[in-house]
Structure formats: structure tokens, C-alpha cells
Amino acid sequence: MTPAELSQSLFELVTTLVERRRAGASDDSRGESDEANAPVPDLALALSDVTLERPKNRDHGDWASSISMKIAKPLRANPRDIATQLAEGLQEIDGVASVEVAGPGFINIRLEAAAAGALAKTIVESGSDYGNGHLYDGLKINLEFVSANPTGPIHMGGVRWAAVGDSLARVLKAEGADVTREYYFNDHGSQIDRFARSVLASYLGEPTPDDGYGGAYIADIARKVVDIYDGDLAALPRDEQQEVFRSIGVDLMFTEIKEKLHGFGVDFDVYFHEDSLHESGAVGRAVERLREQGHIFEAEGAIWLRTTTFGDDRDRVVIRSNGEPAYISGDIGYYLDKRERGFEQNLIMLGADHHGYIGRMMAMVEAFGDEPGVNLQILIGQMVNLVRDGEPVRMSKRAGTIVTLDDLVDAVGVDAGRYALVRSSSDSQLDIDLDLWGKRTNDNPVFYVQYAHARTCSVARNSAASGVDRSAFAPELLTHDTESALLGVLQEFPRVVAQAAELREPHRVARYVEEVAGYYHRWYDNCRVIPLGDEPVTDLHRTRLWLNDATGQVVRNGLGLLGVSAPERM
Structure with missing residues (x-):
């Protein structure tokens, strides 16, 4: 019996x-008061209101529900009385071994071994679909993340969003x-000018501008621009030289960013260019829409958006008095563009330095x-530090002043890098110990999980060689404590995925697969799949x-949600 089936019952x-x-047909023999039997309002309950939880103490059963306490007040009844009535009904369901009422009205449910064990076959037959749900069926979501400026390699803040956003x-x-995964390509503004001046200075052999970008990559870009440009750069006036380095250099930098992200397992459906907002008239349309709704006003020669009406600390200039668009003009144009493209929910992942940005948005x-x-x-993400030998890694060999995606991948690889970044809540600061994540031992969380998957594959291979196959399935035989515990945690996967989606917290999946790995390793140590010596193969x-393969499927599905590989051998 699956949790979904039990919840439905x-x-x-x-x-x-x-x-x-509601019909006034309560059983008076239960000794309830007239007030309890009075008509009650329609509770409009949905299936999602009837939740099941795994008891922390497995002695309390396989599942627990507090629904009695949720509905007792509107029903004007004692929670324990409600729980007792529900327990009597649950006891009659096939596959339920026992039901107990505890405390103020908790319902503790224990399944029969066959009902609990049936999950193993369900998982294997569901394959890669096991864990999937219907929380957001058909909902159009635009997820914008990374969006690093094309002025240098991606720093660790952007790398964290790459892993978390993709997951x-x-x-x-x-x-x-x-x-839709979307990357907002900032090719408009002062940072691009600073980048162009920095590359030009490198080409001319001049010092890096005070507000410019340093690092060996600037010289690399300068050399590549010279190789690509079809003409005599030296003969151009300085302002035209700068425009050449801007246009070609930005394209080179952005191409490199896309290639590095692809190598990290992150690809985008849409690369949206900021320049297009101004060229397409999107900003103008947004201003007119807001004007029609009465929120645009003019003062001091500028066009303003009256955001204080909606709790912002001050109104915002949209178009400056000199006719130049202010920063928020791109925001309003971009948001309206997304809504016009049909996105019902728009998620943006930003760094900790953008916290003050939320109110006006x-x-x-x-x-x-x-x-x-x-x-x-x-969604706001906190900073990431790489640590080696107990000391923070301060700079990149190539980028100079920042630590980059390449530094992480070179140190621990893609799988460990992604897993380390997504394993913790993104709203907490993260230190990644490169010594730990580079180990091939169970101290390394990603190795621990991947090894569990590889072990399930090894058991399957050895079983085939020993004549053990899945030609029979007798779930009532799965009675060992470690089998019950393993089945219990495998049942949790759909709930974990739904919760991770609803709370926007993919780290829950990472923590979950580690828990599965732990239960599996304990089961492996106690229960044999392959007969010893001359023992016959039994059901x-x-x-x-089946249980071994079900565990492998769940670990594989979980790692897949994190963009991490599930090796068959290690």
C-alpha cells in the first residue's frame, strides 16, 4: 500500500x-454532547489536507496523522473521539495491520508486511517516474538564474545559483x-564599458583602469579579439578600438560562460538580452501600462513610478530628466515581457547583495x-567560500581576484561540485572544504550516495550470476527490521520532491538521498540477496x-534531480 493510497482511504x-x-446523523451511543451533534459548516477538505507523516519513533508505526486535531474544533468534537472513529474505519482496510490513537488525537498506523513491501515492486515498475507528482501540472514557470555579467568568468555566487537553479x-x-530556464544577459550599461576599456588597455599595454577588470583572462580576450577582427585595429581611433573590443569581447566572454555552464550540466532555454528591452519598445509599453493604471507621474523633468503606494520606501525614477532609462526601467520592461509570454510564476535567483531590491520589485x-x-x-542566495587546508581560497589563477567555476571543478569535479552547492539551503552561507569533497571515502557525502547506488548495481549483477532474478515477488517475506526501515524511507520520496518544489528547496532531495543511502547500507549488512554456498534460491x-533494485531506482532518481550522475561501478 502506497502513502497515496493510504491518504486517499x-x-x-x-x-x-x-x-x-453535517446531516445530524452522529451516533449518540458515543456519548457526545448535543453541541457536538449540531450542524457544522462545510469544511471544504481537500486530499492535500489529509497528510501522513513518518513517526520519529518507528515503534509508533509506519505512518501517523494529526487530521483529527485539525477538524475537531469545527466539528465541535473531542479530537480523541474523532481519532477513534477514524481508527475503526482504517482498521477495516486491507493491508492495515493495526491502528492506535495516541496523545490528544494522533492516529498511528502500522501496515502489514505485504502491504508495506508492495512498494518495492511499485518503484521498480514506475522507474524514472517514481517520485514525480502533480503539484504544478501545466503551470508555466520562468526560472531566471545565474545571469552573470559577461565581464569575466562566473564567480562562486553565480556557480551556486547554477547548481541550485538547475536542480x-x-x-x-x-x-x-x-x-523555462532563462539567463538575463546584461549587455547594456557601465560594467560592459569598464570591461571594454580593460580589454583595450591590455591590448595597448596600458595599466588596468582603476575601475576595470584584472586577471589573465582579460589578456586572453584581447588576443582573441585581435585574431578575430578582420582589419587593422591599430589604425582605428581609440573610441572605435574600444567598440571593437566591446562587441567582440563580450561575445567571446558570453560564449565561454555558456560553454563552462554546459560542462557543469547547466543549459538554458532562453538567453534574454537586456538591450532588446530598449530596442523592442518593451520599456515604453511597460511605462504606458503603468500610466494607464495610475501609477506613473512626472516631476523634475523625470518619469517616476509611485512605488510608495505599495510599501516601497521611496518612489522610483524610471526615465531620468535627460531621457536616459534608470535601472528599474529594465526591470519593469522585463517583468511585463515575461507576463506577456504567458508565465504565471516568475522566479528570480539573486545574490545576498540584492536583498534591498526585493521591496521595489x-x-x-x-x-x-x-x-x-x-x-x-x-530567492536570495548567500555567499560561497572554498576552503583548502582550513584556509579560504582567495583568488583564481586565471581570474585573479575571484574564485570561479573552473576552480571548483578542477578541485573536486562536476558531481561533487554540484552536490556540495545544492546540499545546503541557499539562504545560508556555505564553506566548501575541497579536501573533504575531493575524497573517495564515505566522509564525502556525494561519494557516500553514489557508492550506495553502485552497490545496488553490483548486487544486481552478482544476483544474475547466482541465478537470483525477479521472477517472484512475495512482499510478506520482507519482515526484517532493516527492510521495514528501508521501505519506510523509500515511501517518502514523492513527499520530499513535492516539498522541495513547493518550498523552492532542492537541498531537501540531497539530504534525503543521503538518508536512503544510510538505510540501504544497514540493510545490505543484515539481509542477503544472494544465497550463501549451496543454499537454494528462494522467493x-x-x-x-526487488527491494535492492527499488533502492537503486530511488537513489538514481534523486541524484538525477540534482544533476549528479549515478555510477554503476566505483
């Missing part, structure tokens, strides 16, 4: 109980969402008539092979 029992009370996209898709959303936190959601061996 409990939901039906709850619905029946509520309907009976979040996978998790949202697993819950049925139509996700949410005010802008409300000015458009949308719902802050729904149509636009902003217990065959059934355990």
Missing part, C-alpha cells in the same frame, strides 16, 4: 465522518510544471495588478532483489 473516511455530522528546475518539472508587481510572492518570487532472495 483516510480522506474518504474523514469526508464520510464530516458528512454524517530547482528539475524538481519543479518533476511536479508537472512547464519550466514587489511594489512594481503590485502596480501591474499582480500578486507579489506569487507572480514574482525572489525471499528474489523479493529482496
Whole structure:
């Protein structure tokens, strides 16, 4: 019996109980008061309201529910009385071994071994679909992340968003969402000018400008621009030279960023150019839309958006008095463009230095008539430090002043790099110990999980060689404590994926697969799939092979959501 089936059964029992009370058909023999039997309002319960949880103490059963305490007050009843009635109904369901009422009204449910063990076959037959849900079926989500300026290699803040953003996209898709991964290409503004001046200075043999970019990569870009440019650069005036280095240099830098991200397992569906907002008239359309809604005003020769109406600390200039667009002009044009492309939810991942940006963005959303936190959601990520020998790694060999994606991958590889970045909540500062993540031991979390998967594959190979196959399935035989515990954690996977999607926290998947690996290793140490010596192959061996393969499938699916490989041999 799957958690979904048990939840459905409990939901039906709850619905029946509520309907009976609404109709005034309560059983007076239970000794309830007249007040308890009075008509009650329609609770409008949904299946999602009837949740099941794994008891922390497995002695309390396989599943627990607190639904009795949630509905007791509107039903004007004692929670334990409600729990007792539901427990009696649950006890009649095939596959349920026992039901107990505990504390103020908790319902503890224990399944029969066959009902619990049936999950192993369900997982194997579901394959890569196991864990997928329907939380966001058909919902169009635009997920914008990384969006690093094409002025240098991606620093560790952007690399963290690459891993977390790509994993979040996978998790949202697993819950049925139509996700578009989008990269906002900032090719407009002062930073691009500083980059162009820096590359030009390198070409001319001049010192790096005070506000410019350093690092060996600048000289690399300068040399490549000279090789690509079809003409005599030296003969051009300085301003034209700078424009050549800007146009070709930015393209080279952005191409390199895309290639590095691809090597890190991160690709985007859309690369959106900031320049296009101004060239296409998107900013003008957004200003007119906001003007129609009464939120645009003019003062001191400038055009303003009245964001204080929606809680911002001050109103914002959209078009300066000299006719130049202010920074927020791109924001309003870009947001409206996304909404016009049909995205119902727009998620943006930003660094910790953008925390003050949230208020004005949410005010802008409300000015458009949308719902802050729904149509636009902003996720803030904290800083990442690489640590070696107990000391922070301060700079890159190539980039000079920053630590980059290459530094991480060169030190620990793609799998460990991605896993290390996505394993912790993105709103907490992260130190990555390169010595730890470079180890090939169980101290390294990604190795520990990948080794569990490789072990399931080894067991499957050795089973085939020993004549153990999946020709029989007798789940009632899976009675060992470690089997019950392993099945219990495998049941959790769909709930973990749904929660990770809903809370925008893919690190929950990483922590979960580590838990699965731990339960699997303990099961492996206690339960044999392959007979010893001349022992005959039995249905217990065959059934355990189903459980072994189910575990491998769950670990594989979980690692897939993180963009991490699941090796068959290590």
C-alpha cells in the first residue's frame, strides 16, 4: 500500500465522518454532547489536507496523522473521539495491520508486511517516474538564474545559483510544471564599458583602469579579439578600438560562460538580452501600462513610478530628466515581457547583495495588478567560500581576484561540485572544504550516495550470476527490521520532491538521498540477496532483489534531480 493510497482511504473516511455530522446523523451511543451533534459548516477538505507523516519513533508505526486535531474544533468534537472513529474505519482496510490513537488525537498506523513491501515492486515498475507528482501540472514557470555579467568568468555566487537553479528546475518539472530556464544577459550599461576599456588597455599595454577588470583572462580576450577582427585595429581611433573590443569581447566572454555552464550540466532555454528591452519598445509599453493604471507621474523633468503606494520606501525614477532609462526601467520592461509570454510564476535567483531590491520589485508587481510572492518570487542566495587546508581560497589563477567555476571543478569535479552547492539551503552561507569533497571515502557525502547506488548495481549483477532474478515477488517475506526501515524511507520520496518544489528547496532531495543511502547500507549488512554456498534460491532472495533494485531506482532518481550522475561501478 502506497502513502497515496493510504491518504486517499483516510480522506474518504474523514469526508464520510464530516458528512454524517453535517446531516445530524452522529451516533449518540458515543456519548457526545448535543453541541457536538449540531450542524457544522462545510469544511471544504481537500486530499492535500489529509497528510501522513513518518513517526520519529518507528515503534509508533509506519505512518501517523494529526487530521483529527485539525477538524475537531469545527466539528465541535473531542479530537480523541474523532481519532477513534477514524481508527475503526482504517482498521477495516486491507493491508492495515493495526491502528492506535495516541496523545490528544494522533492516529498511528502500522501496515502489514505485504502491504508495506508492495512498494518495492511499485518503484521498480514506475522507474524514472517514481517520485514525480502533480503539484504544478501545466503551470508555466520562468526560472531566471545565474545571469552573470559577461565581464569575466562566473564567480562562486553565480556557480551556486547554477547548481541550485538547475536542480530547482528539475524538481519543479518533476511536479508537472512547464519550466523555462532563462539567463538575463546584461549587455547594456557601465560594467560592459569598464570591461571594454580593460580589454583595450591590455591590448595597448596600458595599466588596468582603476575601475576595470584584472586577471589573465582579460589578456586572453584581447588576443582573441585581435585574431578575430578582420582589419587593422591599430589604425582605428581609440573610441572605435574600444567598440571593437566591446562587441567582440563580450561575445567571446558570453560564449565561454555558456560553454563552462554546459560542462557543469547547466543549459538554458532562453538567453534574454537586456538591450532588446530598449530596442523592442518593451520599456515604453511597460511605462504606458503603468500610466494607464495610475501609477506613473512626472516631476523634475523625470518619469517616476509611485512605488510608495505599495510599501516601497521611496518612489522610483524610471526615465531620468535627460531621457536616459534608470535601472528599474529594465526591470519593469522585463517583468511585463515575461507576463506577456504567458508565465504565471516568475522566479528570480539573486545574490545576498540584492536583498534591498526585493521591496521595489514587489511594489512594481503590485502596480501591474499582480500578486507579489506569487507572480514574482525572489530567492536570495548567500555567499560561497572554498576552503583548502582550513584556509579560504582567495583568488583564481586565471581570474585573479575571484574564485570561479573552473576552480571548483578542477578541485573536486562536476558531481561533487554540484552536490556540495545544492546540499545546503541557499539562504545560508556555505564553506566548501575541497579536501573533504575531493575524497573517495564515505566522509564525502556525494561519494557516500553514489557508492550506495553502485552497490545496488553490483548486487544486481552478482544476483544474475547466482541465478537470483525477479521472477517472484512475495512482499510478506520482507519482515526484517532493516527492510521495514528501508521501505519506510523509500515511501517518502514523492513527499520530499513535492516539498522541495513547493518550498523552492532542492537541498531537501540531497539530504534525503543521503538518508536512503544510510538505510540501504544497514540493510545490505543484515539481509542477503544472494544465497550463501549451496543454499537454494528462494522467493525471499528474489523479493529482496526487488527491494535492492527499488533502492537503486530511488537513489538514481534523486541524484538525477540534482544533476549528479549515478555510477554503476566505483
